[in-house]
Amino acid sequence: MTHPHQLHATRAAGSLNTARTHLDNAVTAEANARRAEARTIAAAGAIQAWRPMPGPSGQGGHGDLVGRTAVSTLEPEFRDGRLARLTTSTTATLTWLADNLDGRSTEASFGMDPLARIQALTTRLRPSTARHLTLWLDEADTRIRDTLHLDPAGQALTGIRCPRCARRKLTAHTTGPRTTWTVTCTTTCLCTGPNCPCTMPTRVADIPHIWGPDHPLTATA
Template sequence: MTPHHLHAVRTTWALHTALTRLGELAVLESRLRTDETLSAADGLRSPLYGQRHATGGHSDPVSATLTLHDATARVTRWADLSQRATDRLRWIADMIGATPAPDPWWRIHTRTPRLPAATAATITRHLADEDTWIRAAVRLAPAGQPLTGVPCPRCGVRQLQVHTDGPEASWTVTCTCICVGQGCACGMDGKVEGVQHIWPRHQVLGRIDA
């Protein structure tokens, strides 16, 4: 798998984590909206329904009806963002000719390893943009975490990041340093000039353990 494909797969799994959190918030939001709607409906069915005071108030049926409508229309932030993400991913999946399926993330994920390297690089940028805005919205830290005590196989000085989203077989390690092509001493498979260094996790840690 080329470095472009490794980056694309890494970003796909990072996005999956962000989408999962967004989906959880959308479900909680839906439950809250349902509970508020039911509470407002209970108010309409109360023994006080039908009483109307000169000053209005909680027993005013007009006020109760407005509360019911408001509870239904309010609190749709996460559902709207989730739909926006789904629409965007569906567009990306269609653009790369992914197999039709209900889940656009799954379509992209299964198609990515078979993409031309240049297309995989483009998809990485699109998915990274999606991952960034979703994580900012749901207040989720950026993907990856420092890999302490392990030097970069290429530069030996910068901070490596380990990416553990998804199954263990897909875990990778990255450095901010850039590959210079065939003459690079990075040990990265399929060296590509100008690409951020990325290695399968076992390749970096296996080299240290050896």
């Protein structure tokens, strides 16, 4: 039986996966802009160098083909921007987490994205470990979404009431494979334990409600 903490880790990893895809695209755009800027600056410097030489011959002026070729083949260097640095720090955090969860980088995991390694084991973690992992993943997800002005993950499940609080505030998390789908209520709708009417298969007090891929609620997503 999947523990709700494991489901939350699965949900958080899926959400972060989507956020990182958006971040990768933004980093590409950022790099293109910075490269273009560096080229403009380099070209401006080169134009200075092409000023006509004083003297009657005028050699080395605008018609200097050697100088022009050098500028078009040498790419100016540019440093990582804010988004590239966010990618680097997020990946470092995920690598550290993955190494701790699957027992250091093994040969099998070498070259694998650290978040993919984490996603492969969320439902096998001890519930207390899954809870801590969720905190890390949610924090990384929030940092990226805040930076890029992205909405929180998930789609509103309109019209369906929460079996516990009866509000129509359910959210479906269905961007990943079917086996990772979940439905959540609000973060303040907490389970009350074994007698909670929420119909979660494993009911644990104080965990925000979450229903897994096998639950009928998820089938409505």
